[in-house]
Amino acid sequence: xxxxxxxxxxxxxxxxxxxxxxxxxxxxxxxxxxxxxxxxxxxxxxxxxxxxxxxxxxxxxxxxxxxxxxxxxxxxxxxxxxxxxxxxxxxxxxxxxxxxxxxxxxxxxxxxxxxxxxxxxxxxxxxxxxxxxxxxxxxxxxxxxxxxxxxxxxxxxxxxxxxxxxxxxxxxxxxxxxxxxxxxxxxxxxxxxxxxxxxxxxxxxxxxxxxxxxxxxxxxxxxxxxxxxxxxxxxxxxxxxxxxxxxxxxxxxxxxxxxxxxxxxxxxxxxxxxxxxxxxxxxxxxxxxxxxxxxxxxxxxxxxxxxxxxxxxxxxxxxxxxxx
Amino acid sequence: xxxxxxxxxxxxxxxxxxxxxxxxxxxxxxxxxxxxxxxxxxxxxxxxxxxxxxxxxxxxxxxxxxxxxxxxxxxxxxxxxxxxxxxxxxxxxxxxxxxxxxxxxxxxxxxxxxxxxxxxxxxxxxxxxxxxxxxxxxxxxxxxxxxxxxxxxxxxxxxxxxxxxxxxxxxxxxxxxxxxxxxxxxxxxxxxxxxxxxxxxxxxxxxxxxxxxxxxxxxxxxxxxxxxxxxxxxxxxxxxxxxxxxxxxxxxxxxxxxxxxxxxxxxxxxxxxxxxxxxxxxxxxxxxxxxxxxxxxxxxxxxxxxxxxxxxxxxxxxxxxxxxxxxxxxxxxxxxxxxxxxxxxxxx
Numbered sequence: 001x002x003x004x005x006x007x008x009x010x011x012x013x014x015x016x017x018x019x020x021x022x023x024x025x026x027x028x029x030x031x032x033x034x035x036x037x038x039x040x041x042x043x044x045x046x047x048x049x050x051x052x053x054x055x056x057x058x059x060x061x062x063x064x065x066x067x068x069x070x071x072x073x074x075x076x077x078x079x080x081x082x083x084x085x086x087x088x089x090x091x092x093x094x095x096x097x098x099x100x101x102x103x104x105x106x107x108x109x110x111x112x113x114x115x116x117x118x119x120x121x122x123x124x125x126x127x128x129x130x131x132x133x134x135x136x137x138x139x140x141x142x143x144x145x146x147x148x149x150x151x152x153x154x155x156x157x158x159x160x161x162x163x164x165x166x167x168x169x170x171x172x173x174x175x176x177x178x179x180x181x182x183x184x185x186x187x188x189x190x191x192x193x194x195x196x197x198x199x200x201x202x203x204x205x206x207x208x209x210x211x212x213x214x215x216x217x218x219x220x221x222x223x224x225x226x227x228x229x230x231x232x233x234x235x236x237x238x239x240x241x242x243x244x245x246x247x248x249x250x251x252x253x254x255x256x257x258x259x260x261x262x263x264x265x266x267x268x269x270x271x272x273x274x275x276x277x278x279x280x281x282x283x284x285x286x287x288x289x290x291x292x293x294x295x296x297x298x299x300x301x302x303x304x305x306x307x308x309x310x311x312x313x314x315x316x317x318x319x320x321x322x323x324x
Numbered sequence: 325x326x327x328x329x330x331x332x333x334x335x336x337x338x339x340x341x342x343x344x345x346x347x348x349x350x351x352x353x354x355x356x357x358x359x360x361x362x363x364x365x366x367x368x369x370x371x372x373x374x375x376x377x378x379x380x381x382x383x384x385x386x387x388x389x390x391x392x393x394x395x396x397x398x399x400x401x402x403x404x405x406x407x408x409x410x411x412x413x414x415x416x417x418x419x420x421x422x423x424x425x426x427x428x429x430x431x432x433x434x435x436x437x438x439x440x441x442x443x444x445x446x447x448x449x450x451x452x453x454x455x456x457x458x459x460x461x462x463x464x465x466x467x468x469x470x471x472x473x474x475x476x477x478x479x480x481x482x483x484x485x486x487x488x489x490x491x492x493x494x495x496x497x498x499x500x501x502x503x504x505x506x507x508x509x510x511x512x513x514x515x516x517x518x519x520x521x522x523x524x525x526x527x528x529x530x531x532x533x534x535x536x537x538x539x540x541x542x543x544x545x546x547x548x549x550x551x552x553x554x555x556x557x558x559x560x561x562x563x564x565x566x567x568x569x570x571x572x573x574x575x576x577x578x579x580x581x582x583x584x585x586x587x588x589x590x591x592x593x594x595x596x597x598x599x600x601x602x603x604x605x606x607x608x609x610x611x612x613x614x615x616x617x618x619x620x621x622x623x624x625x626x627x628x629x630x631x632x633x634x635x636x637x638x639x640x641x642x643x644x645x646x647x648x649x650x651x652x653x654x655x656x657x658x659x660x661x662x663x664x665x666x667x668x669x670x671x672x
Contacts, residue, residue, distance in 0.1 A: 059500055059501060061497045062498055065464050067467060068467055069467020069468040070470050096456075096460055097457075102665065105439070108661035108666055163661035163666050
């Protein structure tokens with residue numbers, strides 16, 4: 001096992017699959033000579049050549065559409081959106097073409113779209129978003145959101161191997177901040193299985209991506225109050241691990257759903273509704289949601305800090321639940 | 325003055341032979357065109373009988389364009405035909421009864437009742453099912469060509485779009501990517517002069533859609549879409565050029581949409597004289613006359629083809645009407661693919 005950053009683990013997963021499977025290729029803006037805006041594919045073009053690491057024109061519709069065509073012809077394309085925000089330009093190709101092709105025409109579309117997402121560095125309204133709930137709502141698409149280096153590698157390999165279009169949300173704030181042990185060999189992490197990040201007895205926090213670490217810090221603050229917090233890292237929001245969430249909530253009887261995306265219609269609403277429908281009798285408090293307010297992501301640091309859920313916000317939410 | 329090249333008509337049997345078709349092939353092309361029109365005429369009757377849910381679209385006037393291009397494709401080539409291109413499905417070998425089953429939302433249609441009208445394709449015949457959002461299939465066709473280029477296969481992808489859809493960004497993005505990478509793809513613009521009710525002068529400001537090709541770095545050609553042999557010859561040249569590594573071509577095939585956008589639309593906005601003028605250029609009549617004058621097609625041969633098409637349609641209709649409606653219990657199946665779904669000729 002080697003200690004890798006989250007970013008290095010993504011590169012490692014991609015390199016592992018490209019070495020193993022000639023059908024895998026990468027296409028995106030500046031992924032070749034430059035190695036990608038965040039350097040995930042640094043050195044890939046030297047190793048795999050110009051036709052497996054393709055610098056694309058600034059044309060997200062063509063990038064995702066071409067991946068769909070190539071996938072139907074038997075390739076395993078991996079598209080990089082330079083920022084997750086730009087996936088809006090390829091919405092039609094993902095939602096209209098790729099997502100519905102298996103259901104209506106019987107044709108599987110095994111593509112992976114990498115989406116550097118999330119805020120925390122003054123990226124502003126167009127370089128900071130977390131659009132996973134928009135795509136989780138589309139039947140036919142899968143959405144994964146790894147939080148740890150080990151999951152970053154294993155979920156990327158699973159995404160490439162999966163016979164469906166998979167959106168791989170990689171959180172930019174974790175790229176170089178988070179390090180962890182990552183197995184050197186090839187392995188997969190199952191899509192749709194949650195991970196227990198922290199075991200606890202009193203409150204369940206259900207979250208994913210960078211918010212796993214925010215939740216963990218807040219949980220640490222509550223230790224001195226004698227409140228034991230469990231953290232479920234969903235790892236995938238579509239499909240999501242309903243069984244793991246319900247099991248945890250039935251054990252603790254209190255649930256806090258936390259995400260960095262905006263509140264209304266965020267994926268947390270689906271989780272909260274499911275808990276209310278299926279575990280109502282087990283609850284000792286109303287399900288609580290903590291999410292960003294319903295605004296675009298702001299640029300200026302104090303505004304952005306007020307937008308993204310902070311450790312103190314989560315800690316006070318947990319205290320409210322503990323006292324209920 | 326067009327920037328793109330304006331294709332000449334094909335005048336003699338010798339020219340056709342040079343382009344790769346013998347007399348037997350020509351009779352086959354004629355049969356495919358007749359079958360294409362027959363399928364859509366029978367479909368229209370089914371619609372009026374209330375047997376087709378939703379709406380119904382035809383490609384009347386586009387039979388030569390669709391059949392001509394499909395005849396020029398190789399068996400390993402692939403394409404993304406649209407709702408005016410029934411002739412492509414026919415030439416690639418779709419069984420007509422499955423089209424009628426598709427129209428009627430039956431379990432044996434290519435989409436098993438999950439999608440309607442011409443939103444279908446048999447992937448085993450090298451075709452990919454279209455979506456309503458035009459020209460969303462152009463980037464997909466470019467992706468097929470990209471796969472062929474990466475694997476160094478001598479295969480070509482053909483992507484269809486209408487002159488109306490040429491306004492959309494997908495068209496520009498697909499042609500840009502295809503141009504910079506010199507991919508083996510041929511773009512076919514079915515210019516039937518009306519995007520629903522909108523005429524061409526409100527759709528694009530150049531004289532021809534094919535004039536744009538030069539700005540993407542490849543050749544543009546304008547062809548009379550009612551002349552099946554000219555369409556065939558130009559498509560064949562473009563496909564073989566792409567196969568040989570010469571990059572994309574944009575062929576604009578000019579026709580008139582001889583009916584409304586769909587059956588509910590009486591096309592009142594199309595000048596009557598325009599219909600009358602183009603009716604004189606009916607692609608099937610035109611080719612029949614050509615075959616009589618240049619290939620000695622006899623009355624007996626013509627009757628034989630007509631009888632054969634009629635029987636094929638009768639048999640197909642009967643079989644399709646016997647096809648069951650889909651089981652409601654199947655509704656939620658197959659939203660997601662399984663690894664077994666990848667067990668196809670393409671994915672091996």
